[in-house]
Amino acid sequence: MTQKDFWRNSKVTVIGAGSWGSCLAAMAARNCQQVRLWTRSEEHARQMNATRANAKYVPELVFNERVQATSDIEKALGHGEGGVHAVVWALPSGVVRENARRMAGLLRGDEIIFHAIKGIEEGTMKRVSEILREELPCPRIGVLSGPNLAHEIGRGEPGATVIASAFEEVIDAGHALFTTDRFRIYSTDDVIGVEWAGTLKNILAIASGTLDAMKFGWNTRSMLITRGLAEMVRFGVAMGARESTFLGLAGIGDLMATCSSSLSRNYRVGIRLAEGQKLAQILSELGSTAEGVRTARHVYEFARTHRIEMPITEGVYHLIEGEAPVQEILHSLMTRTSAD
């Protein structure tokens, strides 16, 4: 039996029915026998099962008959039915540890674990695969990351992503489960690089929003993204990542898509900061935190302590803290003497 045959008969659970979790559930359901999609809201699960869609987060998407939504975590993980073969985590980074801790007892340990979560843990600066490794009994973990705008993937536009893992079985499973005729999988063993790339890009999404507010075009945006990428590489390499990872889909690919889409929360924070609004007011109006704000603070402090040159991150930090208007930060970035 080939890997592909094995996974064709497998059962998969997706934890989190946001826009991207739902896309991954829909893609896996084309390649395996059964997908359980867990959401904490019973009403949301009921709606998704009734309509074969997720009208709330990604209305473009259609679920085939092999996707079943549920708010019952035991049922989602096949407890009492022999369990499942793979679990895909797609929750906000802030709630990963508490959920992993809660679900750990329902796993056997031989499940393949994927996560598609961008961000680091508040306080510890731990990556999501580190959190999962600490809380779950499953050693075989991989991360899935790339330029994946859920609404566009949901509409069936062509796309691709990267799966990173130290385990060949995880990469093989990722190829088997998520490849479609419109979605390609690339792979690497640089887990650190892929996870940090997905986290750091949110800082630059804020910066990109500020350019939008200033009405600048692609010349300035390309400069920001390219020089921002150089900062991401410096930071990532200091954390143990490989430079070449940032050249790929999980690096520059995701960065470019994020910095070009005005839909992201981080991007909208950037627009409003550039317009002179205060952070507290922006965040209260957006109704939740923006990952990039938290990341910018953590990374700025770390980079300063460890002397990693990150002038754009520093500028975003000063903007977030309300220490200078955006024009002044931009001027000082453009006229500094450092070659970085």
Place this chain on the structure above:
Amino acid sequence: MTQKDFWRNSKVTVIGAGSWGSCLAAMAARNCQQVRLWTRSEEHARQMNATRANAKYVPELVFNERVQATSDIEKALGHGEGGVHAVVWALPSGVVRENARRMAGLLRGDEIIFHAIKGIEEGTMKRVSEILREELPCPRIGVLSGPNLAHEIGRGEPGATVIASAFEEVIDAGHALFTTDRFRIYSTDDVIGVEWAGTLKNILAIASGTLDAMKFGWNTRSMLITRGLAEMVRFGVAMGARESTFLGLAGIGDLMATCSSSLSRNYRVGIRLAEGQKLAQILSELGSTAEGVRTARHVYEFARTHRIEMPITEGVYHLIEGEAPVQEILHSLMTRTSAD
């Protein structure tokens, strides 16, 4: 006397008064004593001197009093007045050799030479710095390349570029002449990488235009640009370039700007090819050739002969040659089994 002081008193000639040559003339004129801007049209020179602007190519730009346009090449190069200190080439790649040959006798040999020309020579596949080295008596040559959309730079939007040269003096001169409070210069000695990056991106500009015609969003575009970058790296490294150059402004920076601006000729060729028009008709309507068409043919042939994996370039080639409709090419790109 510092380098900066030396260049502050220098004379510079820009050969070619297109949009980018004019921007470079305007920037240099803020940092040196005199800029002569050569155009082959006497009428165009007269207009630019009368209006302090180049209404034809980059109306956003204002020339200060140190810019003087002329169609007299002897005057442009300061013949009989002691000559000039630097010459900036900004002509279409197809006419570089004939013009260099014609002007060689007017140069002493100690001038610093820059060029800001993207493309390779028909037939020989020689880079522009190689052509200039063969035709001019001046060994000290550098190339200037980056995400530089002339209209945006002309409006004063912030930007940056890369100067590549084996000679420190060329890089120092580039910093002194082109740095402004809105324009930053980065440098490298990887001339091969910078020149090939600026050439290869035109193939992907055609591909990017096809996505536009198919109404795809940033997800698909990011995939194209990132995987296209991987092809550029493979080809560039085979030609002697360094991978890291493609990570910078002259690589991914320029590629991103070019693939996002619907103004480029290559991009518009891509749109029309995807709509099913024939190349001959497109080129005759555009009124001139598109660099990317020529480049795609050369690079496709070279990559095939030397077994360099370039699936997107191959797809663009088939599209140009009218061998398959764009949907079929896209489908075969998305479903191929190779990991590249």
